[in-house]
Amino acid sequence: MRHLPDWVLAVALLVVLEVGVATTSHIRPGWRGLAAVAAALAALPLAWRHRAPIAVWAVVGLATLGGMVNHGTDFKGPALLVALYTVVTMSSRRVSLLTGAITAVAVTAATAGGERHSAHWQDFVLPPLVVAAVWLVGDNVRVRRAYVGELEAKAARAELDRAADSARAAAAERTRIARELHDVVVHHVSVIAVQAGAARMQADQAGDTGPAREAWAAVEATARTALAELRRLLGLLRSDDDAAELSPAPGLDQLERLVEDLRRAGLPVEARIEGTAGPLPSAVDLSAYRIAQEALTNVLKHAGPVHTVLVVRFCGDHVDVEVTNDAAPGPPSVYEGSGHGLVGMRERVGLLGGRLSAHARAEGGFAVLASLPLGGPQP
Numbered sequence: 001m002r003h004l005p006d007w008v009l010a011v012a013l014l015v016v017l018e019v020g021v022a023t024t025s026h027i028r029p030g031w032r033g034l035a036a037v038a039a040a041l042a043a044l045p046l047a048w049r050h051r052a053p054i055a056v057w058a059v060v061g062l063a064t065l066g067g068m069v070n071h072g073t074d075f076k077g078p079a080l081l082v083a084l085y086t087v088v089t090m091s092s093r094r095v096s097l098l099t100g101a102i103t104a105v106a107v108t109a110a111t112a113g114g115e116r117h118s119a120h121w122q123d124f125v126l127p128p129l130v131v132a133a134v135w136l137v138g139d140n141v142r143v144r145r146a147y148v149g150e151l152e153a154k155a156a157r158a159e160l161d162r163a164a165d166s167a168r169a170a171a172a173e174r175t176r177i178a179r180e181l182h183d184v185v186v187h188h189v190s191v192i193a194v195q196a197g198a199a200r201m202q203a204d205q206a207g208d209t210g211p212a213r214e215a216w217a218a219v220e221a222t223a224r225t226a227l228a229e230l231r232r233l234l235g236l237l238r239s240d241d242d243a244a245e246l247s248p249a250p251g252l253d254q255l256e257r258l259v260e261d262l263r264r265a266g267l268p269v270e271a272r273i274e275g276t277a278g279p280l281p282s283a284v285d286l287s288a289y290r291i292a293q294e295a296l297t298n299v300l301k302h303a304g305p306v307h308t309v310l311v312v313r314f315c316g317d318h319v320d321v322e323v324t325n326d327a328a329p330g331p332p333s334v335y336e337g338s339g340h341g342l343v344g345m346r347e348r349v350g351l352l353g354g355r356l357s358a359h360a361r362a363e364g365g366f367a368v369l370a371s372l373p374l375g376g377p378q379p
């Protein structure tokens with residue numbers, strides 16, 4: 001089916017050329033059959049013009065020129081022009097120039113040397129002009145195709161680069177999240193080890209040597225073993241650049257300091273808390289802070305000092321972090337999802353089984369809403 005248009009063109013030209021042979025009166029007597037064969041050889045090979053363009057051009061050219069010289073026909077070479085056009089569009093410029101020049105010279109010689117009473121100046125001017133016009137059209141199409149193909153290839157490479165860049169950003173964000181959550185887990189396991197050790201010491205002081213003391217001792221040993229493994233893992237997760245980042249993980253209790261820092265940086269932020277704030281799981285507290293930090297930083301980076309509203313909403317079984325900003329002055333920014341900030345937010349929200357919405361607002365600006373369940377990922 002891919003070559004069906006070529007077959008249709010070949011058959012259509014065959015009909016046109018054969019009708020021309022049948023209706024032409026000045027073909028030599030007895031040569032009409034050979035003229036019909038030449039017309040067939042000039043038209044039917046065009047069905048293979050995209051598979052073997054130069055070979056088709058050669059066969060079609062010889063058949064066309066033979067008919068023009070030997071049978072006294074006028075220059076009616078649409079098949080040869082189609083074959084030349086195909087060569088020009090599919091070959092290098094060096095090859096197309098060579099085939100164009102050969103075609104122009106051969107057609108001019110056959111037209112001027114055919115069985116005519118006398119040659120006219122049009123016989124030396126019109127054929128080269130027609131061939132040159134076909135060559136120019138074909139060369140323009142070839143250049144255009146090459147240009148479009150290069151643009152498509154660049155777009156495909158850029159898409160692959162963006163996908164790889166997003167994958168690297170997601171991997172880096174997962175590592176960062178793992179480091180932070182690792183610190184949270186280490187803290188809780190340390191508390192378990194300390195409390196189990198204290199309970200075991202109380203049992204020793206009370207003279208209890210029964211199963212309760214052994215249970216507390218087992219809990220303490222297991223917790224300390226887990227703590228040692230977690231610290232070893234922490235050494236693998238941390239690089240030399242962030243080895244010094246051992247300060248306590250931030251949470252929503254530091255939100256006011258974050259807002260003040262951004263205000264000093266030039267971002268007019270309006271922050272408020274809705275609902276009754278209660279104790280949050282460490283992972284949720286950390287992720288809520290990081291999402292607010294990333295969303296506000298994105299506003300300052302991409303929209304500039306525009307009015308921004310930060311809302312932390314406590315809703316019983318989940319906490320919402322919403323950041324909305326007004327439209328930036330001047331041309332609209334193209335930051336919807338193009339940076340890595342949203343990648344990090346999606347990773348954090350997905351880790352906790354929450355939902356993230358990030359979109360441009362109808363009235364201008366951008367909105368980010370993250371909903372984090374307090375009970376962790378839901379089955």
